[in-house]
Amino acid sequence: DTEVTQTPKHLVMGMTNKKSLKCEQHMGHRAMYWYKQKAKKPPELMFVYSYEKLSINESVPSRFSPECPNSSLLNLHLHALQPEDSALYLCASSPGRWNTGELFFGEGSRLTVL
Amino acid sequence: KQEVTQIPAALSVPEGENLVLNCSFTDSAIYNLQWFRQDPGKGLTSLLLIQSSQREQTSGRLNASLDKSSGRSTLYIAASQPGDSATYLCAVRPSDTGFQKLVFGTGTRLLVSP
Numbered sequence A: 001d002t003e004v005t006q007t008p009k010h011l012v013m014g015m016t017n018k019k020s021l022k023c024e025q026h027m028g029h030r031a032m033y034w035y036k037q038k039a040k041k042p043p044e045l046m047f048v049y050s051y052e053k054l055s056i057n058e059s060v061p062s063r064f065s066p067e068c069p070n071s072s073l074l075n076l077h078l079h080a081l082q083p084e085d086s087a088l089y090l091c092a093s094s095p096g097r098w099n100t101g102e103l104f105f106g107e108g109s110r111l112t113v114l
Numbered sequence B: 001k002q003e004v005t006q007i008p009a010a011l012s013v014p015e016g017e018n019l020v021l022n023c024s025f026t027d028s029a030i031y032n033l034q035w036f037r038q039d040p041g042k043g044l045t046s047l048l049l050i051q052s053s054q055r056e057q058t059s060g061r062l063n064a065s066l067d068k069s070s071g072r073s074t075l076y077i078a079a080s081q082p083g084d085s086a087t088y089l090c091a092v093r094p095s096d097t098g099f100q101k102l103v104f105g106t107g108t109r110l111l112v113s114p
Helices: none
Strands: A004-007 A010-011 A018-025 A033-036 A042-051 A053-056 A063-068 A075-079 A087-094 A109-112 B004-007 B010-014 B021-025 B031-036 B044-051 B054-058 B061-066 B072-077 B086-094 B108-113
Touching: A010 B021, A018 A033, A018 A087, A033 A063, A033 A075, A042 A075, A042 B031, A042 B044, A053 B054, A063 B021, A075 A087, A087 B010, B010 B021, B021 B031, B021 B086, B031 B072, B044 B054, B044 B061, B044 B072, B072 B086
Parallel strands: A010 A109, B010 B108
Antiparallel strands: A004 A018, A018 A075, A033 A042, A033 A087, A042 A053, A063 A075, A087 A109, B004 B021, B021 B072, B031 B044, B031 B086, B054 B061, B061 B072, B086 B108
16 A cells, blocks of 8 residues: 555645644655645655654755654644745655655645735 | 756647657766656656666556666656646656755646547
8 A cells, every 4th residue: 555645635824823734654664755846846855754863955944843753654843834835745755765765645735824 | 966857848649649758867876766747736646766777667558768877767658548647757866965855857747638
């Protein structure tokens, strides 16, 4: 079962809200990722957890905060977002280390910031 | 810096045609290359993964080739169907940067008409 599950599918929030996006996989993968995708653009990597060790794309603002409670769960905490943060947020996972293996993506969470 | 380009940006063909999508990358130091399809507003679906030591991979009507030395990959779709209509993305994993990530191409939007 090659499935990455993301919730919620759609989220609308104000700039002062705090919300979270959730991602789950049961494929035994040890690397999980958050990507951001704007319309008609390729996905951009935000964070990687590989064997529970976090790597950060330094261009990502601190209003995005990842959390990896265990190897099958990945959260993205959102606080004080801006309208330009509206995008499709994609979670992905891959077996083994981050530099090998096939990447599997979820269906995404469509975020709108008002 | 690794750059990935896909040509053409858009392609429209009648049903039944065989077609080729192209992907070029500037640095041959890669671990692997992966092809994805993305339907509008949806996540990415993995199609084929080619490791740097491989020349091609096949899955059903799809065949992907990799020529690492020349920085090129092609995705061949046989007997195209309307259900193949989607955006196709190629992505490479660079092997010589500190913060490793999947570098995506700009995508090819494919429309197969009945």
